[in-house]
Amino acid sequence: MAVYTDISDEDLSAFVAGYGIGEVLSCKGIAEGVENSNFLLVTDQAPFILTLYEKRVDANDLPFFLGLTEHLAAQGVPCPTPVRAQDGQVLRTLSGRPAAIVTFLNGMWPKRIQNYHCAQLGRAMAQLHVAGADFKLTRTNALSVESWRPLLDACQGRGDEVLAGLTDELYAELDVLEAEWPGNLPQGIIHADLFPDNVFFRGENLSGLIDFYFACTDQFAYDVAICLNAWCFERDGDFNATKARKMLQAYRDVRDFSNAEMQALPLLARGAAMRFLLTRLYDGLNTPENALVTPKDPLEYLKKLRFHQAVSGPGAYGLD
Amino acid sequence: MAVYTDISDEDLSAFVAGYGIGEVLSCKGIAEGVENSNFLLVTDQAPFILTLYEKRVDANDLPFFLGLTEHLAAQGVPCPTPVRAQDGQVLRTLSGRPAAIVTFLNGMWPKRIQNYHCAQLGRAMAQLHVAGADFKLTRTNALSVESWRPLLDACQGRGDEVLAGLTDELYAELDVLEAEWPGNLPQGIIHADLFPDNVFFRGENLSGLIDFYFACTDQFAYDVAICLNAWCFERDGDFNATKARKMLQAYRDVRDFSNAEMQALPLLARGAAMRFLLTRLYDGLNTPENALVTPKDPLEYLKKLRFHQAVSGPGAYGLD
Structure with missing residues (x-):
């Protein structure tokens, strides 16, 4: 608010x-x-x-x-x-x-995600990635892999107030992410915050993307990974492979998604989960207990992180 | 919010x-x-x-x-x-x-009150009082004189955290208000919360009254008293008699304002000041310290209360 x-x-x-x-x-x-x-x-x-x-x-x-x-x-x-x-x-x-x-853009953001939302999102995200190619300015992603350790440090071990053992678990994951984070995937302008409340629909048609205040220059596949987390899990925590497939198929209709990008997706999705887990954790620890704004639940993203840790490859997402 | x-x-x-x-x-x-x-x-x-x-x-x-x-x-x-x-x-x-x-009503509420705002408000308030006459339902004013002592009691003496001596001062004032509160003035539907943020203007013309969720059946002059407090004091706390005169003259163009109502105005204005002082005090004492909503200042209304205590009659408001 x-x-x-x-x-x-x-x-x-x-x-x-x-x-x-x-x-x-x-x-x-x-x-x-x-x-x-x-x-x-x-x-x-x-x-x-x-x-x-x-x-x-x-x-x-x-x-x-x-x-x-x-x-x-x-x-x-x-x-x-x-x-x-x-x-x-x-x-x-x-x-x-x-x-x-x-x-002003007409439309409303979807409160309950349907398959057609994911398909439309995939297409629009690819259009954004392609259209950004000849934009002259660049902006570093201030919330990419280099920022996560300092952010976790800033939580001062208090992650364990949210869940016993959380801090150690996140430091161990950071070791993996920092060691394996890819750097050579195709990159350009990404939105970096394409959550459902930033995507408007009129009926079944996507009518607008808003809130570009995290947009930056980064690997395109990381934007896809953020959306896998934000759009393809059900409320009960289950991953919906159909939604992921719809999203990626529609994306590929507009922009190639290389095999290297596909193979990196599980790790990128772990990183995307870590990024939102950490900002939620930090904000939650630093929000007054009685404030009117309810901090978003970091543990929602811990579940997503653990899901991606367990997959054997992008095939587990229903992708090929 | x-x-x-x-x-x-x-x-x-x-x-x-x-x-x-x-x-x-x-x-x-x-x-x-x-x-x-x-x-x-x-x-x-x-x-x-x-x-x-x-x-x-x-x-x-x-x-x-x-x-x-x-x-x-x-x-x-x-x-x-x-x-x-x-x-x-x-x-x-x-x-x-x-x-x-x-x-939907076009217009915006005025952030800086000008004389013409007060004139337009006076006219619209009188129109509201007249138009309400043949409305069949009634609603008791739950925030009138009978409610103030229980509200002050509920503050449990903590008014003194805001200003030393405040609690005693308010109890003494309540004794006067309860003893002298008029009951025989013309009454009907009043808005009871006609603050500037509930009144829209387009340019210099009043375009809307909103937020009727305190509307009730009460003495019309009490509505006028609420508006004297809400519209006719400058930010530095000075009472602006010109604004009061503009408001009441415009009111009288639409509805008679009897001599009895006029004579009661200083006491009604004290009561109106008490009502908003008390709800602000209570809300302030019961708002978490770090909440995003800033409680409104009860002492603004203590100044207004003291001003009305000191007047000799409605002439002090520039009214006759």
Whole structure:
């Protein structure tokens, strides 16, 4: 849940007057995006999303994020397009914060994942990977394998408050991940956070990808691995091989997925599980007990990690 | 900030299909209303507000609230109108909660109060008081004078953690309020929570009154007293008599404000200050220290209370 910066009417009117998007009819804070304040801004022309960037996003990264979505949208990837102000800028200032207006995407994120969601996701993710190829900027993945040990260190052994033995188990896994992490797979722009709440559908059709604030330059197959974890496990913890197959088949319709990428998938999926397990663990340990935000369960990702540790190869995912 | 109930796509589609309002394009949780989950629901016909009633609102009161706004809107008061489903109902069930769809009001609430806001508010409040006259249901004001002593008792003397001597000061004030509280002033439907964030403007014109979940049957002048406190003090704590005069003049253009009501205003304003002071104090003492919601400052209302204690009569407000 975002902290909402209050915007005065006068500031908002003056800000919006800098764009050719009509008169403001309404502006409501919305419960979308954890890192920023997001508002649904309705003018007499169209709805838009107004984002004020709060401290958790590094202002130096904003040209990358805004430039990337502008580039991807121009290539036909359904994502929010920054609106240029009349002075040509996409990143301006409102209520003392960096601010941008982006186009509004219809659709809703799926609460219960069906097979067709996974197929549509696979296709859109591959389109994103292909469309990012000629984007000029790069951004290091600040949450890749090098970051995990410092993150676990920062938990100061308190993982055992969540589950006895957890800290040792994670350090042992880190040893494997650091030793075996691949570095030569095809890479480019990845979304790195394509969870269901960042993917909109209208009916059975994918209508938008949002929240590019973890996007970075990394191996494409790692994005696929993140989605295997986020989309292909059922609520009871079971892996659904049909969903994985649907996702990867649709991906391959758009972009080749090499044998080397396929063979690396179990390890990448372990790494992807580790990354979300660690941020959830750290956030959970550092969230006040009575806060209104319920920390996400790190143990959901421990189950996924253990599942991938046990597989013999990508065939176990129903993939070939 | 509301707790947002997640609604599954299938549940939402099935629910909305029960109304003749078109296909759902988007549904986003909005940061409006503390007591309920509110969503901005956009269909291919229009935007609406979808409300799921959480535990803090008594379900037995919902027919009063929904019936009242339907009645007021029919009388021309700009407030959200409940949309009737095809079965004729306004109150239905979604995700296991009572739920209603109401019309969307354009406009934004004023962050910095100008004189014209107060004039428009006075007129709209009087229209509300007049329009409520032939509404058939009644609802007791659960936060009127009888409730204040139990509320202060429930703070268990901990008011002194906020300010030394506060508890004794409030008990002494309660003695006066209980002894002198008027009972014979004209009464009917009042909003009882007409703070700036519940009043929308488009430019200089009032476009909507929202959030009727404290509405009740009580003395009209008490509603005026609440607004004197909420709209006519500057941020530095000074009372702005011009704003009070603008508000009351505009009110009187629509509804008589008798001499008896005028004379009672200082005491009613003390009571209104006590009511918000006490709920803020109680909520502040019972909010976890690290919660994301910042409790509103009870001492803002202590200053207002002391101001009204010191006035010699309504003339001190610039009123006559």
